[in-house]
Amino acid sequence: MSEQNAHAQHAEGKHAHHIVSPKTYALILLALLVGTATTVWASYVDLGIWNPVIALAIACTKATLVVLFFMHVKYSSKLTMLTVLAGIFMFLTLIGMTLADYISRAWGQW
Amino acid sequence: MSESTIVKLPDQSTARIPKMNYLSKENGILSWLLTGDHKRIAILYLISLSFFFFIGGALAGLIRLELLTPQADLMATDTYNKVFTMHGVIMIFFFLVPSVPATLGNFLIPMMIGAKDLALPKINLLSWYLYMAGGLLALYTMATGGVDTGWTFTTPLSTHYVNTNVLTTGLAAFIAGFSSIFTGLNFIVTIHKMRAPGMTWFKLPLFVWAHYAASVLMVLATPVVAIAIVLVALERTIGIGVFDPTKGGDPILFQHLFWFYSHPAVYIMILPGMGVISEVISTFSRKRVFGYTAVAFSSVAIAIFGFFVWAHHMFIMGISNYAVLVFSLLTMLVAVPSAIKIFNWTFTLYKGSITFETPMIYAFGFMGLFTIGGLTGVFLGVSGTDIHLTETYFIVAHFHFVMVGGMLMAFLSGIHFWWPKMTGRMYPEKISQLAAVVTFIGFNFTFFPQFILGTLGMPRRYASYPPEFQILNVFSTAGATILGVGYLLPVLYLVWSLRYGKIAGNNPWQATGLEWQTQSPPLTENFVKMPIMDHDVYDYEWLEAQQEKEKEVASA
Amino acid sequence: MPDSSAVEHGASVAAEHEEHPAYLRHHFESTEQQADATNFAMWLFLLTEIMFFGGLFTAYLIYRNWYYQAFVAASHQLSIPLGGFNTLLLIVSSFTMAMGVWCAETRRKSGLVLCLCMTLVLGLGFLGVKSVEYREKFEKHHVPSYHYSLNSFLDPDSDEAAKAAGDKPLPLDVARHTEVYFSLYFAMTGMHALHMIIGVGILVFMIFRAQAGAYTTGHVTFVENFGLYWHFVDIIWIFLFPLLYLISRH
Numbered sequence: 001m002s003e004q005n006a007h008a009q010h011a012e013g014k015h016a017h018h019i020v021s022p023k024t025y026a027l028i029l030l031a032l033l034v035g036t037a038t039t040v041w042a043s044y045v046d047l048g049i050w051n052p053v054i055a056l057a058i059a060c061t062k063a064t065l066v067v068l069f070f071m072h073v074k075y076s077s078k079l080t081m082l083t084v085l086a087g088i089f090m091f092l093t094l095i096g097m098t099l100a101d102y103i104s105r106a107w108g109q110w
Numbered sequence: 111m112s113e114s115t116i117v118k119l120p121d122q123s124t125a126r127i128p129k130m131n132y133l134s135k136e137n138g139i140l141s142w143l144l145t146g147d148h149k150r151i152a153i154l155y156l157i158s159l160s161f162f163f164f165i166g167g168a169l170a171g172l173i174r175l176e177l178l179t180p181q182a183d184l185m186a187t188d189t190y191n192k193v194f195t196m197h198g199v200i201m202i203f204f205f206l207v208p209s210v211p212a213t214l215g216n217f218l219i220p221m222m223i224g225a226k227d228l229a230l231p232k233i234n235l236l237s238w239y240l241y242m243a244g245g246l247l248a249l250y251t252m253a254t255g256g257v258d259t260g261w262t263f264t265t266p267l268s269t270h271y272v273n274t275n276v277l278t279t280g281l282a283a284f285i286a287g288f289s290s291i292f293t294g295l296n297f298i299v300t301i302h303k304m305r306a307p308g309m310t311w312f313k314l315p316l317f318v319w320a321h322y323a324a325s326v327l328m329v330l331a332t333p334v335v336a337i338a339i340v341l342v343a344l345e346r347t348i349g350i351g352v353f354d355p356t357k358g359g360d361p362i363l364f365q366h367l368f369w370f371y372s373h374p375a376v377y378i379m380i381l382p383g384m385g386v387i388s389e390v391i392s393t394f395s396r397k398r399v400f401g402y403t404a405v406a407f408s409s410v411a412i413a414i415f416g417f418f419v420w421a422h423h424m425f426i427m428g429i430s431n432y433a434v435l436v437f438s439l440l441t442m443l444v445a446v447p448s449a450i451k452i453f454n455w456t457f458t459l460y461k462g463s464i465t466f467e468t469p470m471i472y473a474f475g476f477m478g479l480f481t482i483g484g485l486t487g488v489f490l491g492v493s494g495t496d497i498h499l500t501e502t503y504f505i506v507a508h509f510h511f512v513m514v515g516g517m518l519m520a521f522l523s524g525i526h527f528w529w530p531k532m533t534g535r536m537y538p539e540k541i542s543q544l545a546a547v548v549t550f551i552g553f554n555f556t557f558f559p560q561f562i563l564g565t566l567g568m569p570r571r572y573a574s575y576p577p578e579f580q581i582l583n584v585f586s587t588a589g590a591t592i593l594g595v596g597y598l599l600p601v602l603y604l605v606w607s608l609r610y611g612k613i614a615g616n617n618p619w620q621a622t623g624l625e626w627q628t629q630s631p632p633l634t635e636n637f638v639k640m641p642i643m644d645h646d647v648y649d650y651e652w653l654e655a656q657q658e659k660e661k662e663v664a665s666a
Numbered sequence: 667m668p669d670s671s672a673v674e675h676g677a678s679v680a681a682e683h684e685e686h687p688a689y690l691r692h693h694f695e696s697t698e699q700q701a702d703a704t705n706f707a708m709w710l711f712l713l714t715e716i717m718f719f720g721g722l723f724t725a726y727l728i729y730r731n732w733y734y735q736a737f738v739a740a741s742h743q744l745s746i747p748l749g750g751f752n753t754l755l756l757i758v759s760s761f762t763m764a765m766g767v768w769c770a771e772t773r774r775k776s777g778l779v780l781c782l783c784m785t786l787v788l789g790l791g792f793l794g795v796k797s798v799e800y801r802e803k804f805e806k807h808h809v810p811s812y813h814y815s816l817n818s819f820l821d822p823d824s825d826e827a828a829k830a831a832g833d834k835p836l837p838l839d840v841a842r843h844t845e846v847y848f849s850l851y852f853a854m855t856g857m858h859a860l861h862m863i864i865g866v867g868i869l870v871f872m873i874f875r876a877q878a879g880a881y882t883t884g885h886v887t888f889v890e891n892f893g894l895y896w897h898f899v900d901i902i903w904i905f906l907f908p909l910l911y912l913i914s915r916h
Contacts, residue, residue: 097420098366101362107430
C-alpha cells in the first residue's frame, strides 16, 4: 500500500490507526474516579428501589467510557462496534430468556 | 453409470502428482506436530477425529448388543450407564462438534476465499492440541471407570449423587470447548479479513456462509457451557451452592446454562454439513444453487433463531408453563430456514444435469434423512406431544436422524468430494457408491424402529426393557451391524486409494470453487499467485470458457 | 486529538511495508491486514469472555431476586472501603495500561516499560487486597462448603460488620441462603481474580519484551490486544463492585 493510499484511508477514518492523546485518557480517568466516588456515596443513601438502578447506571456509564476511549472503540471500524453490540445483545438474551422462565414460574399459583 | 458422469481425470499414463505440494514440503513427525499450515492441521484433525469416531462407534455397538435382549445380561446396569454416557460425550464433543469445521472447514475455507492460510495459524494448531488434550482426558476417564451422568451432566445427579469421574469428563468437555471456540474465532476473522480481491460476501461459496454462521455460534454459546461446567466442578469439589437445592440453589439453572450452549451446539454440528451439501448438490447438477441469497441467509437465520429455543429441552423439567409456550413457538420458527434450505436444494436439482457420484449419493441420503429428522423435531417442539415423547427412544431416533443421518452423511459426502483435492488421488468409485448405499440402508434399519419404540413408550437410558419391544430392538441391532460395515468400508478404501487411487488432476468434478482451480494436492501457500475473483460463484459457464482458453493456450 | 501523529504513524507503516518488516507473517498481504485481523480476533475472544461471565451474572440476578434478605445481610460482610480501594487501583491500572499503549504507539520505550510496571504493581495491589478480603472470609467460615458458619446472620451482635450495619437476626431458613450469596461471591470474584492473575503473568512477560524494545518499532498489536484484555477485566470489576458490595446495603 502506497503512502497516498494510507492517507486516503485515513481520511475515510476506516483503517487508519487513531492514536488517542494522553489528555483524553486523563479526562476519562477523572470521570471514572468521579463515577466510583458517586456510586460509593449513593450506596450509603437509602433510595429504596432506586439504589440498584443508580449503581448499575453509573457502572454502565463507566463501562461505556472504558470501551469507547480506553479500548478505542470510538475510533474503530464498524465491525468492532458490531462485535461489541453482538456481545451485549447475546448477554441480554441469556439473561432475558432465562428470566422469562423464572419470573413466570409462579404465575397463576397464588 | 459410466456414461453419465462428470468426472474428468487426466491421462493416467502420463499424469503425476505435483512434486511440490503441502504434503511433500517437509517430512518428519515434527513437521506435522509443529505445522502452521491449515491443510496439515486439517489432516491431523481428520486422523484424530476418525479415531474418536470409531471409539464412540464401538461404544454404540455395545449399547446395541446389550439391547438385543430384554434383560440386562451383557453388562451390569451401571456399566451400561457409563457406556451410553461415554458414547454421547465422545461422539458429541470429540466428533460431531469439530467434524466438518475442523477438517473440511480448516482445509477449505482459506482456499475458497483465496487466502494463503487462516488468519491465526498458531491458534489453529493450539486448538488441535486442546482437542487432543480433551480427547485423551476423555479416554483416560473411560479407562479409569467412566462416568454415568449422561452426556448432559445434569445436576444434582452430577454434583451429588454419582461417584464417578464427573470432574475429568467435565474438564475434557471444557478443554474441547475452548478448542472449538478458537476454531470458530479463527474462521470468523479469516472470512472477514482474508478474502481475495473481488471476493465479496455474495460471491462466497455457501460452504463458507454456513461455517461463518456456525462459528458465530461456537464463539457466543460455548463459553456459557464452560462456566456451567466450572460451577459443577466447584460444587463437587468445595461444595459451593449455586445448583444445590439443599443450599437454596436451583438445579434447573444448570440446565438453562447447559442448553444455552447445547442447543445451539446442534446447529454448530449441522450447519457446516449443510454447507457441504450446498457445494455437492450444485456441482453434481451443474447448476448454480437455486436462491443463493436465501440459502446464505437461512444459515445466518438458523444461527440466530438457534439462540432463542434452548428451553425446549426442558419442557418436563419444571420450567414455567408460560416459558414453555414461548419456547415452543420459537422452536417452530427454526423449521422455516431449515425448510428454505431443503426446498432450495430440491429446486437446484430441478432440470439439472444430475450425476450420481458417491458424494451426491450421500447428499441425497442427507436430504431425505435430515428432512425426517427435522420433521420429527416438530413433534418434540410442540409441548403437548413432547411430554409424551421426551426421554423415550423417539428422541434418540430424532437426534440420530439429524446427527448421524444428517451430519455424518454430510461429513462422508464432503470427505469423498474433496478427497481428490486433499490427497491428489481418486477414491474407487464403485465400492464407495456401495458403501454409501449400505450406510443408508443400515441407518434406516437402525433408527427407524426406534421411532416406533419411542411412540410405544420405551424409555431411553435403560439396559432392560419389556419383552414386547424385543422384535424392534433386534431390527435396530441388526441395522447397526450393517451401518458398522458401511462406516468401515470408507476407511479401508480411502487408505487404499492413498497409494493406488487414480490421479485426480486439478479439478476432477469440474467444480467452480477457487479451491478447484489450483493443483491437487495444493501448494503450502495454496495459490501460485493471489487469485482474483472476477466471476460469480457457481458460474459453470465461466469455468467452461476458462478451460477453452487453457486448451487454446496449450495448443498454440 | 493530535491528528498529525496519526498521519505520521500511518505513513511510517506504509513506508515499512515496502521492505516487509520482520513481524509481517507470511500469509498476510500487509501489516495493516495483520493488525486488523489480530485486533478483531481479540475482540471476538472478549465476546466469549462476556458470555463466560454472563452465566455468572444470570445466576446472580436470579438468586438476588429469590433471596433478597439473605443477600442484603451477606453483603454487609463485605467491606466497602476495601472494595472501593480496589476499584480505584483497577481504574488507575487501566489508565496506566492505556498510557502504555500510547507510549508504544508513539515509540517511547522507557515510557512503555514504566507504564507496564505501574500496571503490574497496581494489579498485584488489587490481588493483595483481594487476598486480605478472602482471608477474612476464611476466618469467619464464610466460604461455602461443609464448614460454612451462619453465626454472623443468626446472631448479628456477635459479628462486628453485621452489628455496624444494624442487622436483625435472620430466621434459620433465610440465613441459610447467605451461602448462595457467598457461592456467587467467590465464583465471580474468583473467576475475575483468575483473569487478573493471567493478566499479571502476561504483563511480566511483556515488561521483559518491552525492555528489549520489541513493541516500540511499529509493531504494537500485542500491547494493544493485551490492553483490550486488561480493560475488559476492569469492566467486569466495574460491575462486580456495585453488584456485590453496594446495591444491597438497605
